[in-house]
Structures are given as C-alpha cells and as structure tokens.
Amino acid sequence: MFFLVLIYISATSSLWAAQTDSLLQALNEVIAEKESFTEAKEERIAAYHRALRSGNDHNRFQILQGLSEEYKTFIYDSAFAYTIRLQQEAYRLGSAEKIAYAKVKLAFILLSSGMFKETLDSLATIRVKGLPDSIRMDYYSILARACYDLGDFDRDRFYTPIYIAKGNAYVDSARSLSKPGDYAYLYLNGLKSLKNENTAMALADLTELLDSYTLTHHQLAVTASTLSYYYVLHNEPEKAIDLLAQAAMADIRSATRETSAMSALAELLYKKGDILNAYNYIQQAMEDAVFYGARQRKVQVGSILPVIAAARLTNVEEQRRMWLVYSTAITLLSVLVIVFAVITYKQLKKRKVAEKALQEANKIKEEYIGYYFNVNSEYLGKIEAIKKAVEMKLMTKKIDDIRFVINDINLKKEREALYNSFDKVFVKLFPDFVTIFNSYFRDEDKVVLKEGQLLNAELRIFALIRMGIHDTEKIARILDYSINTIYNYKARIKGRSIVPNEEFEKKIMMIHAL
Template identity: 30%
Template structure:
C-alpha cells in the first residue's frame, strides 16, 4: 500500500469520526499489508547500497571529499539496517579522516561509530569510543551530538540495569547531558512543538491532542525513517489507544525505510500483550526478534527473549480455553436436542391418546404407524449419532489430557520450543476432516441411496457426485444434516464450521437448480428413505 493510500485511509477515519480503537485497527491492517511487502522495500534498499558500493570502488584513489561522501552515504544506509556493515563503514570513515588529517570529520565519524555500538547494545565499547574524543575546541553542533550520544548511552545502560539504585545515577547523567546539549544547539520550532507533547496535562494546551501531533508529523515532508522515529517518540507521551496508534505508525514507516534496528515493532508487541491481543502480540514480537537478529541488536534480542515465553504461554492458555468452550457448546447443543426430541415424542403420544372416535382411531392408527416408523428411524439415527458422539468425545478428551500433561511437563522443564512444536503438530483441519468422514460413513450406512435420490432432484448437468476418495462433499453434507433433522442454518453452520451466510448460499444455489419448486425441495429431501425400515423385506 503506497503512502497516498495510507494517508487517505487515515483521513477518512478522522472525517467519519472513528473511535481511537477503530483507527488503530485500520492502521494494524496497513501494517500487516506492509509486512507482506517488506522484501520489496529491502530489495530496493539493497539495490541502492549496491550502487553506492560500486561507486566507492570506482572512487578508489579519488580525493577525500568524494570517498568520504560515499562512505557516509553507505553508513547512513546501513546504520539502521545491519550493524556489521555499518561498523565497517564507520571505521572506513575514521580511517579516511585520520589519513587526510581531518579532525572535525574524525570526531564526527567517531560519534557515528559510538551511536551504532549503542544501538547494538555494546555499551562498554561505546563508552570506550566516546572517552577517546577530545571535546576541546569542538563546534557547538559537534559537541551537542557528542552530549546527545553520551546521554543516550547513559539512558540505555540505566534501562538495561533496571536497578533502583544504579539506574538513577545513569538517568541523572543522561538528563544533565540532554539539557547541556539543548543549551548548545537549541531545538527548532518543530522539535520544540514535539517536546510539548511531554508537558504535564495541567500545563499542556487543550489543542495539543494526538490528532494535532499526527497532522503535524504527517504533513511535514520527511523521510520514512525520520517519521518512524518521531512517531515512536510521541508514543511515550500518550497512553492507551493513542500510544498504540503512534507505535503502529512508527512500525509502518520502519518497514518502509527498511529499518531493522527498530524499537516500534517491539513496543507494539508489548502493548498488544498488555491489551490481551495475544495472537498479534506474538506475531509482532517474532518479527521484532527477526529484526534484532538481522541487525545484531544484542540488548533488544535479550528483551525479546524474555517476553516471547510469556506471550507463548498465554497463547497456549487461550487456545485451550477456546477448545474447552467449543466442547462445552457441542455438549450443550446435543443435550438440548435430545430433550427437545423427547418432548416432541411425549407431545405426539398425548395427542394420540385424546382421540376417542373409532374413525379417528383408525386414522390415528395409521398416523401412529407412520410416527412409529419415524421414531424407529430417529431412534436408529440417535443410536448411531450418540455412539459417534461418545466415541469422538472420548478420543478427544484422551488427546486433550495427553496434550495437557505434555505441555505441563515441558513448561516445568522450560522447554517452550517443544510446546510450540507440540502445538504445531495439532492438525485441527485433519481432525475435523476425519470427524466429517466418520459422520459421512455412518450417514451413508443409514441412507445408502441418499446421493442418488438427491441428484435425482437436479438437472443432469447440475448433479453433484462425490469425487474419488470422497464420501460426501460440502454441499451434499449440508442436506445430509437436514435429513438427520438438523434444519436450522445456525445449527448446520456450527456443525460444519461455516458461516450462516455460507450455508444459506449453498442451499439457495441448489434449490435454484432443482427440477421441483424450491419450496418443495427440502420436503423431498426429508422423504428420502431410511435403510431397513420395520416391515420392509
């Protein structure tokens, strides 16, 4: 999805008065779409870097400015893409500056090297690099860059330590360096406006809403990588759906800029986990893990590895809960169906008993004979289906018990990969297919002429015959369930795991092609004979 379409989608969301939650959902759809196109963005970036590398090889022996400029461009391309390559070009920049005795460029290159060491989690090495920088006589701009790097490094170590005593000292030093950097190189109007998002609510103006900051950053022309950084930073100024919105915006633009040293996708996984959106949280945290491995971000990889088991365990619990609900629902449906069936039988018997007239008795005797045939048929169907139900339930209960014990065992041993593999080995579709095949087999035992009788109601070109190896296909199975007495679309949809609209569409399509009026089609289906009725030789 291109940027114009993305902006249009968001503007439509605001103009129609969407809630914060719906706006975040819309952005999540865009993010999933962009993840599918991620390889295309990466290929474009690789192509640019390939052209720059070729130009640098051709510039071998050229002057300082040409080589330094090409190395700088390559460093910027790799800075947030891959640590190893960025490290190589940072060292080349330092070597060039030393060789041509360019002090200012040497310091700038050293600061660049320190920044990628920080991004990769190499805090000790980053400290060693910046300690070698001679800050005497630096321009305000370079000194400000140096202080910002040192502040970020202290802040990163404080966050990594996560200790009430030691982290406080690092945070104090970081705050001191940030303030000193601001005094040397005051932020521009744009940066000052962004900083206002972090003011306390009691001080912040009422018009400084999330909408205001969204329009501020999206209407300002800037590269996707810069937009991602600003959006991610703004996310820390808000909470709830507003925070989620800016994190997703940052993640989208990280993908578009082929940024692998990305914080946004990791924060998104954390935020969705807190909001109990476990499936999405797990998917995005896995994406963050792939990015961290690709870039070489050691500290981020450790954070992700500590989060993934928590999300995975919660995901397993949710899946188990869904299976339990499905089983309980099926049992409840079956019990209600049996109760209703017996109520119907009792009601019909009472109707027969109140008939005293001899003529009515003879008529009712005939009716009773037909009812008895139906009861016998229903009894046989019930017998077969209850046998199938208990056999299937017993099998699944045994399987669920085995899986539960294995998962508990692996969790106690901390073998989460085995838990994931165990879950991957659960082929729900295969089990569902086996259940349908067993149901089909029992049905055809009771109604061996059903397929022939069913197709006799259709034109020859519209007839539906099972393929080789099939018992019943999806369409015929719907009408087979009707013949068993399951006539409601909702009930059929639950049994076959289809939507109600799909069941309705299948039935309407077949009725439109029938040789008889659509209103009589279901009646004809119910008249298809049951095998071996009483009194039939």
Template identity: 30%
Template sequence: MRFWVVVFAFFISGLAVSQTQTDSLLLVLETTMKSRKTYDDARQKRIASLKQLLSTPRISSEQVYEINDKLITEFVPYQFDSAVKYLNENLEIATKLQNEFKVNETKTRLGGLLSSSGNYVEAVEMLRSVNAKKLERASLLEYYNFMMEVYARLGFYSPVEQNKSRYNQLFNGYADTLLSILPKTSERYLFINERRARENGDIETSLKSNDLRLNMARIGTRDYSRATFGRSLIYQKQNDLENRKRYLILSAISDIRGSVKDNAAMADLAMILFEEDDIERAHRFIDFSFADADFYNSRLRLIAISNILPIINKTYEQKNEQQRLELRNYLWLISALGLILLVAIVMIYREIRKVSKARNELQHANEKLRVLNENLQRANTQMSQLHGELRESNQVKEHYIGNFLNICSDYIDKLDNYRKTVKKMLLAKQTSELFQKTNSDDFIQSELEAFYHSFDSAFLHIYPDFVAELNALLSSGEQVFPKKGELLNTELRIFALIRLGISDSATIARLLRYSVNTIYNYRVKMKNKAVSREDFEQRVSKIGSFS
C-alpha cells in the first residue's frame, strides 16, 4: 500500500513540475510575440540589402540570378507571393541563359514551394517537368525530398482510398531513395527515419532520431522549428499532452525569432489551449497565427486556420458575453445591496445624530477648557521667559556695576600714582627721563592688555559657554579658538561686544583700539565662516539668552 502511495505522490509531483515548466514557456512565448516586429525588421533589413544589390549598374544576368536565389531563400518561409515572383524571374533568366542546370534547379525549388503551400496539382506538374538527370547532387536530393513531400501530402488529404494508396507508394519510394543516398547523420535522413518510426509506432526510435535533430539545430532556425514540431507529433502519438504543448511552444518561439510566417505550431497550440478552456490565450494565439498566415498568403495555412479560427472566436465572444451578463448581474446585486446599505446608513445616521448632539456639547465644553489651558500654559511660558530674562539682566547689571567700580577705582589709583611720579621727576629735574617715559607706548599697551583681560574675564563670567556656542554657528573646520594664555582673541572679543548689544563698527573700533576697516574685515570674515551667513550676527546676539 505504501509503495503505491509513493508512486502516486511521485507522479503528482512530476505533473506539477511539468505544468510549471509549460507555464514558464508560455510566458516566454508571449514575451517573444510582443517582439515580433524586431525579428521581422531583421529579415526585412536583409531583404532590403539584397534588393539594393539588384540596382547595381551593369549587373549581369548570372549575378541577378544569384541575388534572386538569396532573396528566394529569405522569402520562402516569409512571404509566398514574393518567393514565387523571384522563382519565376530566375526561371525566365535561366531559360534565356539556356542554362539547363539552373532551369531544373529553379523548377525544383518552385515545385517544392507550391507543394508546401497546398498547390499540389501545380507542384506535381512542375516537379515532373524537371529533368532529374541534369541536377547536381544537392539539387537532386532536394528534388527527391520535394517529390516525397508532395506525395505524402496528397496521400494524407486524398479522400479516394485508391489514390491514397498510390500516393503513399510513391512517397515511400522517394523516401527509400533518399535513405539510400543520404548520410545517416544528416538532418533530412533523421527526419525521414523519425517520421517513419513515429507512423509505425516505434516511439523509441522516433525519439532518438529527434534528439539528434534537436542537438544539430539552434532556436530561431527552421530546422529547430521543424524538429520541435516533429517532437510534438511524437508526444501526440503517445497522448502526452503536456510535453506536446511544451514542444509546440518551443517551435512557435523559434518561428517568431526566425521571422517564419509559414508555421503550424501556433495554430495547433491555440487549439489545445482552447480545449483546455484557456480561451483568452487561445484567442490571442489563433489571431497571431492568422496574421502570419495572411501575411504569408499560403492557401494551405489559411484553410487550416480558417477551420479553427471561427470556433475559437465564437467561444471567445460567448465567454465575453457571459462575462458581460455576469457583470450586469453583479451590478444589479451590488445596487440592491447598496440600497439596503443606504437605508441602514440613514437609520444609523439618525441614531448617531442623537448621540452626536450630546457629544458635540461635551466636545464644545472640552474645547473651551482646552483653550483656557493653552492660554494658561502660554502665560506660564511667557512668565518663565520674562523671569529668565530679568534674572539675566540683573546678573549682567550687578556684575558690570561691580566690575565698573573696580576698574574706575584702579584707574584713579593709577592716575594718582602717575601724577606723583611726574611730580617727583619734575622736582628732581629729570625732564629727559620724564619725556622718554611719556613718549613710550609700553604703559598704554600694558593698560590695554589689562583692559582686555578684565573685559574678557567679566564677559566669560556672564557667558561661560560663549566660545562653544559661537563655534556651533560656524561651518565645520572653521571654528575660532583663543591662543594658549588668552581668554578671548580679537575676533571673539568683537562678537562678545556684539552680544552685549554694541553692533556699531566705529564704537567697537574705539573700544578695542582698532581701525573701523579692520573691525569690518573681521566681521565679514566671520560671516563667511558661518553656517547661516544672513542671520549670523542676530544668532550671536542671542547666545546664552532664554529666548
């Protein structure tokens, strides 16, 4: 029992992984579909370059034939009418040149193209007109291949059993011929071997041949598109729908990347998705396939798609109509629910109004209380600020009065001592020494330094954090500090006076015994260092205050 549970679980997990891979590939396909123009433009560019060569002056008929041959290669998977046009031109050129090899080569290619587009009568007629003995090996292999393909298709589509048997006999004859002369590792040999094995139910051999074909091809080429499409047919034979889908997707991606309009994978994939009820995707894919078939203008492809297109489109329209009806019903339901909700809201609203009235009265009273509380808090804040400012003002006054009295007393003593010294020197008739003493700046300089020290000491006593707070207003790396042994330097002293309300440069210059220009330069220099130049001095004037 446990064994079968494990087997079942393994099977289910395998299906889940496979489904995930298919879903991922579908997303890649849809992305590739959006880039169709990019791939088509690349082919159109190659075609335009070849057409440009045809306008070369004095070009020979042989050269025109070779260029046309390259154009045919471009148009065969891309646009049926253009391929036929250039094949007919080459047939005419070859006939005029009386080149029997080129005539037969062109007829072979034209016959193969007519066969692939569903023009079987014209294809057989054209291929039978070929003198196979005049063909080189490569063209002869191509001739046998086209003969094999046309009879395979006639055998498949013929409703008359006798004809079907005859066509299948001819198909097998040409297939045997090809198998006898083709290298066993060639793409065409492997294709024929794969096809026969698949039709005979030898799936293992068919898969091996297909593996070799896939290894030889790269995505975006017709060989890859055909190999992956062939793989999908093998899985169809096995009723392995998931793998069939995967390889149809790969074939469709390759067709788009190779700008191949003569394709079958997309239409088959659309039908599978339709049967799986993925109508939206099926509709997009069949429309895409029809656009390719219409552009290519192959009767065979248009007929094949025309059998599927109306079925998918009709179901798509029915589904859309059903969705519209469901949407309309949902709208009616939502409208009814909305009406019920509206009535409920009105009733609830009436009840809410009663509660709201009482709540509003309470809120009104609370609002009045809140306003009164805010006013009280504002008044308290203002009182605190005024108290702080008053305290600061009193401190400044007290300190300055005391400092002023000390300085005045010191200067009276110094003047008295100076007077006594002068009187003494005059009585001693030391006039030359007196002149020398009064002519020296040492006394003034000494007094000035004492004045600076006294001012600095008094100021920093009132504003101990002045230097730190001033530097906080300056940009990083532009801070100003007094030298060792100094309390303040000249720059700091200027802004200390500004903090005390002395902002006039002339007054500051007189107090510090500098020129007005020097004071101005110091102020500008400091402003340039400031984080905020415009309101720097205003900020300085508020250092250490409560505001």
C-alpha cells in the first residue's frame, strides 16, 4: 500500500509539473502578444480623448469616468489626473452621488500606489449615508483592502491584528450590500477568510469563483492571485505558480500594469530554481511598475529583482562551463569523423599499392588497424582548432549555434558507426575470418550473423586479438564493455570450441590477411 501511495504521489507530481510547464509556455506566448493588448487599450483611451475634445458638456462626466476607469490600472499619473478632473466635474454638476463616486475612485488609485494616508483621508470626506449601494459597497471594499494592506505592511504583533479586525468589519459592511452568491460577495468572503486564517472557507469560495463563474480578465487575475496565497501558506508552490501564471496572463490581456502577480510568480520560480523564467518575469514586472509609475510597486519589485538577477548571472556562468564541456565533446566527435575519413582514404590508396607488394602491405594493414582504434586515446591534442571556433561562438554570444550542434549529438549512434567502420575495414583485410573462425566449432555452435551484419560482439573481440590487441582491459575500453564482460565472452567462446582453450587464440592469430 505504501508503494502504491508513492507511485500515486509521483504520478500526480509529474502531471502537475507538466501542467505548470504548459502554463508557463502559454504565459510566454501571451507576453509575446503584450503590445497588441496595450495598443487596444490605447485605442479605447484615444476614443475617450477625442470625445472629450468635442466639447460636449452633457456627457463630460461619463467621458472622464471612462478615462479614469481605463487609466486606473494602466498609468498612475493619468489615472490620478483624470480622476481629479472627474471629481471637479462632479462638483460642477453639484451631484453628491457623483462627488462620492469620484472620491471612491480616487481612493482606489491612491491605494494602488501605496498612499495609505491619502486613501483614508479621501474616504473620510465621504458621507456614506444615503448613497447608492454600489458606491457604498466600493467604499467599504476599499477601506477593507486598505486595512488589510496596512496590516501586511506593518507585520506587527500589536497593530496588525487591529487592522485585520477593522478590515473584517468593513468586509462585513461591503458584503451586506452585495447579493449572496455574486462575485463581490464570494470574493470578499474568501479574502476575509484568508486574512483570518480560515483557509478551508477561503479555498471553497475562491475556487468556486474560478471554477463556476464567468469572470472578467481583471476578476480572474485578482481571484487567482488571491487564491495563490492559500497554496503558498500550505507549502504547495506548484499550485500557487499555476494560479499566478493564470493571473499574469489575465493582467496582460486586460492591459493591467498595476499588478503583483508577475513579481510574485518570479519569486516563487526563483525559489524553485527556474532562474531563467524567474528573471524574464521579474523584468516584465519591473517594466510594468515603471510604466504604471507607482512608487510602492517599483520598490516592491526592486527588492527582489537584484536577487534574481544575481542568480541569473551565476546560472549563466554555470551554463557557460557546461557549454564548454559540450563544445569539447562536439570537437572530439568532429575530430573523430575527420580521422576516420582520412584513415579510410589512405587505406584505399594503400590497398591499390598492396597488389605490387602484398607481404609489405599486409604488415602495414595489420599495424594500421591497431592504430585505427588506439588513435581515439590521442585525439585530445588535435582538437585545438575546433575548440577555438567554439570558444569564438561563445565570445560572440552565438550560444544557440552551439546548442543546435549539441542537440544533434548521438553518442550511441557514433559508437555504432565506429564499430561498423571497423567491421568493414577488418572484413576487407580478413575476408575469410568468419569462415575460418566458424571452422573451430561444431555446426550447432557456429556464429550466425544477422542480415547485413559483418561482425558481432564475440567476433569483434577476437578480431581485435587478431590485430594484436591482447590486453583485456584495452579491449574492454575500445568496445565500451566491462572487463568481466570480455572475460565472460572469451570463456564462453572457448568453451564451445573444438580447439583446446589454450590453443584457441593461437589459432586466431594464424588467420591471414589478403
């Protein structure tokens, strides 16, 4: 049962990791389209500006309201300026309801920029009694958020509980003005539960919003970001990362620049060890903070950015060392291919000369095959030229060129090609080797090669012995086997032979080349 649980946990973790990778890939794709979402928002803002310049005082408040709404999570200075103008227009119209509405909107913008005192001062000038429920609900919601944020900022054993208690009271007031079951009611309920460590209730409400409600991009971002805090508290970073990735995508699609999801995601990925994505996302977060222009957000992002940037530099150095290792491997393989080509070319030339001097050629060929395999241990001194070329790519930062070459390396395939080349050369020099070798066995014990096969592992061992390589350790190294494996092969072959064991290798050495 214990092992079944382990298997289940392992499978679940793998599936969650795959889901996380998929979400991060989706986020990267959305980031690539970020400019298009920004352009769409700027077009909406431009339309409001054109309407404002038309001089139609009848719709002036609605136009300023639209501009304030578009700018509030986009650019702080513009949001502040147009909300002040909205407030001035409300005073010009003499509407207490519109004045209160404008002050609530201004408080939201001030709070988003971290100006807690100014937020509370703005809200303190509002007479709530007699206002519509929608304005009153926003009023209490902003007060609740301000108190909760102050509690998080202070992190003091005395003052934080006071701010939490005040935030709870304001949440209760806001909820009383919303309909049970709608977005505002469930979100406020989940937020309050989370702040008061009633995590089970928070999980239920916020998960219900994500799973069962059709949310706007902004609502999705706020809800997913808030729920991620639950999983951080319960030490489930993968789930928190997934939610923050969803929140970040929703923020980008709504062209929201006043956001905390991207920086929180970067911090979790940094702790997880995903430095590359962490660095990319913290850069995005800083870009958004600078674009929005709120001091508090720039300070928050700026506190973690140097840490992630330093880790990235360290990671780049480690990757550079790894690329050097890979480049060395590539160089070795390249030199090996060149050596094989040169050796094959020279051998063909010597085969032609061998017709005139057969005895001398046989001796050269037999020594040459031994050199053919021993050269692998001497190629390190011959890779300097290619190594310099790889280092040049690193110096010119053409790192992708190296990665593409590395990805094409198949050591198993290269080794098989090495063996195949050896087999072809050996069989050409000793065309009767397999026939004579099989004559040392009964019919049922003879070596039967597969179609297209020139030598197998057993024949290759004794082919090397025929070439004068008797050292078992050296044979094992050439064929990439253990010494015990070579001993076992030799013992098994000799045991089946009709030739006495002590005579078998002598018989092998008597097989002549062309």
